[in-house]
Amino acid sequence: MKLHILDHPHPLIVVKDGKKYFYRFTFDQRIQHIILFITVIILVLTGMPLKFHDTAWSPYLYAMFGGIKSAPVVHKTTGLILVLLFIYHVIYLSYNIFKEQLLPVKKQGGLDTAKVLKILAKQPLVPNIKDAKDIIDLLKYLLYFTNKRPEGAEFTWKEKFDYWAPFWGMVVIGLSGLMMWNKVLTTKILPGWTINFAMIAHSDEALLAALFLLIWHWYNVHFSISVFPMGTVFLTGYLSEELMVEEHYQYYVEVMTKAGLENEILPPHGTDIHDLEKGRPPQ
Amino acid sequence: MERAGAKLVTTLIYSLLFSLFILFFLSANSYSADIGNCLLCHKYPGLSRIDEDGRMRLLFINEEIFNSGPHNKVKCEGCHTDITEIPHKTAKKVDCLVVCHIVEPSSEQKFSHKDVATSLEKSVHGTYDKNGVLKKFPEDMPACKDCHDEPLYRPISFFKKVRPGFLEQALGRCRVCHKKEEFIQRFYSHVTTRLHKSRNPLNIAEMCGRCHDNAELVARHKLSTRAAFSYGETFHGKAARFLSEEIPDCLDCHVKEGKDVHQMRNHEDPESPIHTDNRGKICTNIDCHPDASPKLANYKVHSEFNREQDSVQYFFTLFFIVLTGGTLLPLMGIIFLDVVRRFFPHATFKRKG
Numbered sequence: 001m002k003l004h005i006l007d008h009p010h011p012l013i014v015v016k017d018g019k020k021y022f023y024r025f026t027f028d029q030r031i032q033h034i035i036l037f038i039t040v041i042i043l044v045l046t047g048m049p050l051k052f053h054d055t056a057w058s059p060y061l062y063a064m065f066g067g068i069k070s071a072p073v074v075h076k077t078t079g080l081i082l083v084l085l086f087i088y089h090v091i092y093l094s095y096n097i098f099k100e101q102l103l104p105v106k107k108q109g110g111l112d113t114a115k116v117l118k119i120l121a122k123q124p125l126v127p128n129i130k131d132a133k134d135i136i137d138l139l140k141y142l143l144y145f146t147n148k149r150p151e152g153a154e155f156t157w158k159e160k161f162d163y164w165a166p167f168w169g170m171v172v173i174g175l176s177g178l179m180m181w182n183k184v185l186t187t188k189i190l191p192g193w194t195i196n197f198a199m200i201a202h203s204d205e206a207l208l209a210a211l212f213l214l215i216w217h218w219y220n221v222h223f224s225i226s227v228f229p230m231g232t233v234f235l236t237g238y239l240s241e242e243l244m245v246e247e248h249y250q251y252y253v254e255v256m257t258k259a260g261l262e263n264e265i266l267p268p269h270g271t272d273i274h275d276l277e278k279g280r281p282p283q
Numbered sequence: 284m285e286r287a288g289a290k291l292v293t294t295l296i297y298s299l300l301f302s303l304f305i306l307f308f309l310s311a312n313s314y315s316a317d318i319g320n321c322l323l324c325h326k327y328p329g330l331s332r333i334d335e336d337g338r339m340r341l342l343f344i345n346e347e348i349f350n351s352g353p354h355n356k357v358k359c360e361g362c363h364t365d366i367t368e369i370p371h372k373t374a375k376k377v378d379c380l381v382v383c384h385i386v387e388p389s390s391e392q393k394f395s396h397k398d399v400a401t402s403l404e405k406s407v408h409g410t411y412d413k414n415g416v417l418k419k420f421p422e423d424m425p426a427c428k429d430c431h432d433e434p435l436y437r438p439i440s441f442f443k444k445v446r447p448g449f450l451e452q453a454l455g456r457c458r459v460c461h462k463k464e465e466f467i468q469r470f471y472s473h474v475t476t477r478l479h480k481s482r483n484p485l486n487i488a489e490m491c492g493r494c495h496d497n498a499e500l501v502a503r504h505k506l507s508t509r510a511a512f513s514y515g516e517t518f519h520g521k522a523a524r525f526l527s528e529e530i531p532d533c534l535d536c537h538v539k540e541g542k543d544v545h546q547m548r549n550h551e552d553p554e555s556p557i558h559t560d561n562r563g564k565i566c567t568n569i570d571c572h573p574d575a576s577p578k579l580a581n582y583k584v585h586s587e588f589n590r591e592q593d594s595v596q597y598f599f600t601l602f603f604i605v606l607t608g609g610t611l612l613p614l615m616g617i618i619f620l621d622v623v624r625r626f627f628p629h630a631t632f633k634r635k636g
Contacts, residue, residue: 053524054515068525142620147631165610180518183582184575192581197599199518204603208610216614225625 013259014238020264021238022248022255032089033234036166039082044210046075051203079177086170097123124155125164131157149269151249158247162217169209176202245269319369321359322346352435353473357383379427396427402545407552423500430490434481436472484523484532488514491533507592508585517584536565536584 014021025033046065049058065071101119105111120126134157137150150156155163176198179186183195221231226246233239244252246269256265324330325344334340349355360366361383365375382395403409403425410421418424440450449471457467482490492511494500501509514520514533522530538544539556548555556565563577572579583593590597 049525050518050521053521059525062525068522068527071525138617142617142624144624144627144631146633147629183579184572187579187582188576190578192579193583193596195579195582196586196596200596200600200603204600204607208603208607211607211611212614215611215618219618224621 010237012255013261020241021236022241022244022252023237024233024239025237027237028092030234030237032085032092035081035085039078039085040166040209040213042078043075043082044206046071046078047203047206048210051207076181079174079181082170083174083178086174124153125160127157127160127164131160149246149249151253151268152247152251154248154251156247158220162220165212166209169205172201172205173209176205241266317346318358319360319366321369324370348435349433351472352433353476354433355469357385361385377428379431399543399545400427402543406545406547407549407555408545408547420503423494423504425494429493434476436476437479437481438472438475439479440475480534483526483528484519484530485526487532487534488520488523508587510585513585513587516587519584531571540564540568 010023010026012023014023045061049062049071052058059067062068062071065074097119102111102116105115105119121128130153134150134152137146137148140146141149179198180195180202186194186198221227221234222229226243231239231243233243239248241252244255245266249268253265256262322344325342326346328343328345330342332340332342354362362377362381363374364378364381380395380397380400382393382397385394386392387394404411408424410418410424412418437447438449440446440448440453442450442452449468454467454471457471461467461470480487488511492509495506495510496512498509500506510533511520515524519530519532523532534544536557537547537555539546539548539554539561548558550557552558553560555561562580566572566579566582567575567577583596586593586596588597588600
């Protein structure tokens with residue numbers, strides 16, 4: 001069963017085998033993410049042996065990519081694909097915001113700088129006050145001051161972190177990488193010591209990005225017991241009802257209400273079933 | 284009588300044939316200059332002893348390796364001049380400046396490495412400074428054997444591409460005038476070996492690092508960096524680590540073009556290639572970055588995470604260290620709390636109403 005809401009091109013809720021799945025990512029976004037993680041993994045595997053060149057494992061890992069003759073070519077080619085993906089993503093994002101949000105306002109004849117900034121600030125991935133509140137609420141939950149998880153919106157602070165960290169990383173790593181790749185051109189304009197700074201930024205930011213993805217992102221999408229061994233939303237574009245309730249409860253209620261399924265809305269994550277049985281409101 | 288004469292002739296013929304037979308097999312291995320028959324004992328791989336300092340000294344000479352090196356025509360006593368009888372007493376350390384019996388073909392003089400020692404003495408590694416005053420800690424300055432060991436020939440072929448080994452086409456041209464195969468191969472090896480470096484960049488960096496990464500020596504001579512370590516942190520050093528032979532090593536920048544390694548100068552000497560005025564020419568070498576601006580040479584090859592050396596770079600690096608720790612540690616804390624929380628999903632300090 002597929003439930004369409006308004007004029008949305010995709011069914012927002014799909015029911016399969018009696019379970020509800022909620023639409024999260026477009027096909028285009030999923031392809032972008034697949035290219036992103038494949039290129040990042042190759043870049044980490046071909047970059048880290050250089051950063052940790054004096055370790056015992058680095059020559060073996062580097063040899064898997066053809067050693068000093070081939071691995072730099074693999075790294076640069078993959079880096080270029082990632083830079084192109086980043087440029088595509090920025091164009092894709094700008095075009096969609098312009099077409100779907102700015103243009104209708106412009107057609108109404110009322111587009112000025114203040115309105116543009118207001119529209120940009122309301123984009124679903126732009127951090128806001130609710131994110132700060134959710135972080136505090138999560139800490140309260142994790143430290144047992146409450147047993148109620150924060151009720152996440154369409155995109156939680158974790159996802160915004162996952163989005164903006166690589167976004168910033170790609171600007172820093174991409175620019176510094178291009179500077180080092182084209183060191184002859186760079187030093188026709190800038191002094192030679194800027195290459196030292198580019199190398200520090202490239203290497204240290206890459207380590208931060210790699211650790212961030214391996215520890216934080218992989219915990220949230222692979223190792224957390226809610227999703228272990230792997231969340232499937234990045235492939236299907238749809239998130240299960242359980243995870244919607246756990247991470248995006250506010251958005252879940254909105255979507256269910258829009259779909260006219262108010263009666264089927266589940267209680268928030270962590271609600272003690274004994275409380276419900278005794279008629280107590282969820283904590 | 285006739286019978287005795289015939290027997291003598293037969294014996295002579297057999298002796299001659301036997302001698303030719305022996306000569307034939309010996310000539311196949313006639314590179315060695317082992318006139319003193321030192322290999323009679325030193326050919327045994329286990330030959331060793333414990334010296335006065337308690338260290339194991341391996342006395343075995345691998346004839347095959349020795350014969351493929353440039354000293355293969357120098358007889359043992361040519362360098363071990365104190366050995367005059369067999370069995371001999373403890374041999375003294377070899378003095379590389381000794382005049383050996385080999386004749387240098389261009390000057391037809393007996394050969395010695397003395398000129399090299401003279402060059403070295405005038406270089407940054409000499410024991411006297413420019414004013415002829417003995418430097419502090421002259422014993423720290425390198426002597427021949429601090430950098431060199433017994434070199435081996437590594438002949439190269441370059442017919443269409445450069446590769447290891449002998450080039451038959453070139454040897455064919457040698458044979459037009461030269462008839463002695465042993466001479467042709469030795470001369471070919473000598474010339475072509477000198478056309479490339481005998482050590483790869485990693486070996487050279489490690490060799491220089493024996494002194495230049497020694498914290499005690501670096502401090503004693505007030506050097507601004509651990510040179511081989513900081514080189515290792517550059518792309519050149521990292522490529523050297525992965526055994527690139529094309530990447531520049533210490534000598535490519537610190538030895539002036541056309542000069543030899545023993546004439547290395549202090550960076551403040553206007554003759555030094557790394558002097559501020561000359562540095563631009565190093566990177567723009569035709570085999571390196573020919574299109575580069577001289578500004579490329581302002582890249583700091585020997586920079587370290589050291590506030591005294593470069594405070595801006597120090598704080599720039601520190602920013603990333605703090606950013607990494609500041610980002611990951613709180614997130615790891617949240618992961619830890621989340622893992623624990625999932626064991627007690629309903630637990631709370633808050634009292635139920």
